[in-house]
Amino acid sequence: MPSKIVSVDPGSPAARAGLAPGQTLLSIGGQPVHDVLDYKFYSYDSRLELMLSDRDGAACTVTVRKGEGEPLGLNFESYLMDQMKRCSNRCVFCFIDQLPEGMRPSLYVKDDDARLSFLMGNYISLTNLSEADVQRILRMHISPINISVQTTNPTLRCKMLRNRRAGEALRIMERFAAGGITMNCQLVICEGLNDGAELKRSLADLKRLYPAVHSISVVPFGMTRHREGLYPLQPTSREGAARCLEITEAFAAGCLQEFGTRLAWCGDELYLKAGKPLPDAGYYEDFTQFENGIGMLSLFAEEFRLALPDYAGRTARPFTLATGKAAAPLIHQLLDEARAICHNLEYQILAVRNDFFGEGVSVAGLITGQDLSAQLPGSLCGDRVLISENMLRDGGDVFLDGLTPAQVGAAVGADLVPVRIDGADLLAKIFCTEA
DSSP: OEEEEEEEETTTTTHHTTOOOEEEEETTEEEEESSSHHHHHHTTTEEEEEEEEETTTEEEEEEEEOOOOOOOOEEEESSSOOOOOBBOOOOOOOOOGGGOTTTTTGGGGOOOOOHHHHHHHEEEEEEOOOOHHHHHHHHOOOEEEEOSSSOOOOOHHHHHHHHHHGHHHHHHHHHHHHOOOEEEEEEOOOTTTTTTTHHHHHHHHHHTTTTTTTEEEEEOOOOSOOTSSSSSEEEEEEHHHHHHHHHHHHHHHHHHHHHSSEEEEOOOHHHHHOOOOOOGGGGGGTTTTGGGGGHHHHHHHHHHHGGGHHHHHHHHOOEEEEEEEETTHHHHHHHHHHHHTTTTTTTEEEEEEEEETTTOOOOGGGOHHHHHHHHHHGGOOOOEEEEEEGBBBBTSSOBBBBHHHHHHHHHTTEEEEEEEHHHHHHHHHOOOOOO
């Protein structure tokens, strides 16, 4: 795909060298540039020879001098500078297959692109990697990569991903390990399929790839009410969640003794489903899989409690806090602690029932604008509603169902205030003096 330049950052090395929008980047140092990985990899050095073509197709060579590792400052028609690799699986637990019709088109896109795994932290299944892709990852040392493993049983993995190539993943991972590629792995647990003995097997197989396998997350699959015609799965039960915790924590204790790291952690949701207390923040070591819901609530609580003494004796305008049912008990506990040392703290906590996706979905990040609009009016305290920013698309402009915070705010008669997944930010927003 031609790498057409659409803009050049002012003051950047590319701008100083005279590069301009409309030109097409062909190669760097004689190496063809096919996508963003080529661009980033070959543009690292301090002196570069760039071959470009102008609007009329005439080729020219430009020398660029810059700091080693300094970005060139070019922007292209698309982030990848290439077509995104789409998912070729039909996973029995796929969340996108459980979305209702009529949502934003981008929500139905299934990517499975190793470049996005390296650059954006997305999880990939490895099923659409060609031999050339594997060799390129090894040659360029594209690391770390986040991998949705689900199971290391080849036959079961083919069944769960419904892809005949799915069983080849472990061999690819072995090659990555030998090549020094760091891998963060995910096991999405479907009760009756890859739990129990299969979970033990997967953990043991991945342990053999340590230290290349840097972390393993064990999380329950997300089940919405929109599963008509899909593989028959049951929601994660309290007993099933408890079994996953028991297996994973025993495995992690052994790894801690052997390697000095637990290596594997369960998602917060498994603790909540099992009715078990969350570990302290220190349990999660370096929070490698924080964005995957691993230790998120524990860190949030620690941040809140560390910041709370700074607000002792202060007052705040009344507020409502809307969150998912999963996090609501912890939020109640934290705000009770705040009320004990702050003056006249008035608030209402709304544990939002997820009518859009179904009551089996209880996390804050999947709350829609229409559910907030329907449930907030009878629960308001004050004229502002604090919500988690992960309810909104990056940029904070729209909910999953396409409604904007302004639309929901107008419907319920209050201002919506996004809060980062950070306990200290929650306190800052609670005690904000701006009207």
